[in-house]
Amino acid sequence: MDKESLYNQIGGAQTINRLVHAFYPKVYAHPVLRPLFPDGVDEIRAKQYLFLTQFTGGPTLYTDKYGFGNMKSIHEQFRISPSHADAWLTCMREAMDEIELQGYPRQLLFQMMTNAANRFVNTPEE
Numbered sequence: 001m002d003k004e005s006l007y008n009q010i011g012g013a014q015t016i017n018r019l020v021h022a023f024y025p026k027v028y029a030h031p032v033l034r035p036l037f038p039d040g041v042d043e044i045r046a047k048q049y050l051f052l053t054q055f056t057g058g059p060t061l062y063t064d065k066y067g068f069g070n071m072k073s074i075h076e077q078f079r080i081s082p083s084h085a086d087a088w089l090t091c092m093r094e095a096m097d098e099i100e101l102q103g104y105p106r107q108l109l110f111q112m113m114t115n116a117a118n119r120f121v122n123t124p125e126e
């Protein structure tokens with residue numbers, strides 16, 4: 001793991017843990033996103049913690065546990081429109097505000113998430 005990794009720049013495990021705890025209550029309270037998340041929050045929050053650890057260049061927790069599943073194909077089982085992507089990113093922006101993640105590392109992480117969210121869109125607006 002690189003000392004200058006985004007993972008270290010944002011504050012590592014503690015920040016990612018705070019971020020996923022701030023994020024999912026917003027997702028579950030969001031009228032556009034809520035229908036896509038019928039199950040309890042604990043499992044998805046735990047998976048997202050593992051995934052974001054790896055996504056930012058930290059330990060490879062997600063693939064150690066779940067293998068090399070492709071995130072795009074995992075998202076293909078859901079109908080994701082541009083409004084879903086916007087709503088997801090809005091919740092994430094608010095979560096970053098809430099935990100006061102700031103500066104260049106925040107911008108970079110948010111840009112990486114925006115790129116991913118846009119690639120997961122697979123359905124036109126309804």
Ligand code: HEM
Nearest residue numbers: 036039044047048051074078080084085088113116117120
């Ligand atoms: C474009 C907007 C997005 C929507 C609507 C969306 C929706 C979903 C849904 C419905 C699930 C399954 C939830 C469950 O199992 O209960 C899921 C899983 C997941 N999503 Fe997303 N997602 C989006 C973007 C993203 C982005 C940008 C990332 C990461 C950068 C991400 C990472 C994950 C991860 C790690 C999982 C768990 C995968 C697994 O089952 O192992 N998602 N997402």
